[in-house]
Amino acid sequence: MTAPPSGSGERLLHMIQLIASGPDTFTLGEFAERAQLPLSSVHRLLKTLERAGFVERGSGLSYRRGRELHRIASQIVSRFDLARSALPLLQDLVDRFHETALLCVYSPVSRRAVVAEVVITPHPLRFNVEKGQEIALPWGSMGPAVLAFLPKSEIEMVLRTEHAGPLTGMPRPTRDELEVEFEHVRQHGFASYREPKFDAAGVAAPVFNGENEILGCLGVITLSSRFSLTMEQEVAAALRAAAEDLSQQAAVSPSPGAMLSRN
């Protein structure tokens, strides 16, 4: 993973990932540094990407994402835009409960959940959540809601990867504790979490694709001090409903010509 990829194929894919997440313009040397690859190799590979329109050159010595890359990206997104479908659902949740609601998508590469869409609570006191942020799976509510439905082998890999908790390095829950949590998620269709020490609380419900594989989860996060148990029940029910709705939408795989009807 951290090891420099070998072979032009793997290297190219690695570079595409960096180009997507990196700055809007960059130079060869700068990029070679980030990619951890020799200059001349990066140069050659960038030339390949350039021929395909994946990157373009700006004035002088700068590179930037190419229009072909934008074209492909928007094509992919418009054909499966879970975030866009989720936005009205998230908005409803926030309108109803006045707490931050978000959609996380499981990323098998990083073995974490990525925040794909978020609607922030109007409350001035709140946890900060940003689109693109990564969430480790063994803690909180969002993580277990996803983790519980991953294949056993994948769960193993996740647990082996994660050790120190995201807030203040809290140790990972034991397998047994997690197993109890998983059982609850599978039974009731949602996970909940309370950590009075940090005044944190959350509820999350899993989202699946058409083949009943886990895609991610919808969640609501708030402060435990303003999150009553009766409210938790209501939020959980609303989340389950929203998550099922979204799973339904994800199941109908759009036909190539149906792009317009999805907007």
Add this chain to the structure above:
Amino acid sequence: MTAPPSGSGERLLHMIQLIASGPDTFTLGEFAERAQLPLSSVHRLLKTLERAGFVERGSGLSYRRGRELHRIASQIVSRFDLARSALPLLQDLVDRFHETALLCVYSPVSRRAVVAEVVITPHPLRFNVEKGQEIALPWGSMGPAVLAFLPKSEIEMVLRTEHAGPLTGMPRPTRDELEVEFEHVRQHGFASYREPKFDAAGVAAPVFNGENEILGCLGVITLSSRFSLTMEQEVAAALRAAAEDLSQQAAVSPSPGAMLSRN
């Protein structure tokens, strides 16, 4: 272009393009056919893509786009979403003139303009336009609005590529005719077009990036029979204003941390 790409790098990029535009699920043989490559090579390359999370396997023998690909695509789109920025502008145009308004983006790879966003006229009688549709540049109004600002060498390539017109194979306008049109676009900031034979008419204004390179154009298309000359003037003025607004937005290159503020 039609030539089968050589080297694993080029082949991978080619495959990514096909995966983006192809069906949601596909099989090895089917895909090898579309890619025009030997089975065993495609198999090996798909395995590379799979290791990186760019494709995943469904039940049995099917492949599909992977979550890493979706993650990257949405990252790219959310950082430069010209279409999303243009949508309110297009909506305004339709509200005001009741005619179909669209955003085209120049795609250097196909040397054509691609419809990136469209708002359809409420009129029941209208030309059919769909997102993703390609538009040849030497005809109509949208094409010249873009073509006029491409580098000379690129214009040559485009003209060499295109021969038969999109509607009924009308021959390409001569260089001289085009040059006159270009001059008009450069002078007045918009192109207009009328073809009474097909009852077609359109107006388009160019959109640029921060370095004053052409990105594409905003346009309004309609039937020539319901498009008066005075209306044409008003539409042209509104389009110019909208296109300048959009160019302004495209010029401020978003910083990596500013993703949220763009929504």
Add this chain to the structure above:
DNA sequence: ACACCATTTCCGGAATATGGAATTCTTTCT
């Protein structure tokens, strides 16, 4: 005009890609 730094080209050795053929696995038909 000069020096400096980043980019691009070069090239021989090494690793990797290539694709036809053999093998294994799935699906379908009887």
Add this chain to the structure above:
DNA sequence: AGAAAGAATTCCATATTCCGGAAATGGTGT
């Protein structure tokens, strides 16, 4: 169930492509 058909996967000898240090080139600042 069993067998045939079709698809996917693996194998392997060959040769093509990749690799990356070093040299050449090009651009920028003083």
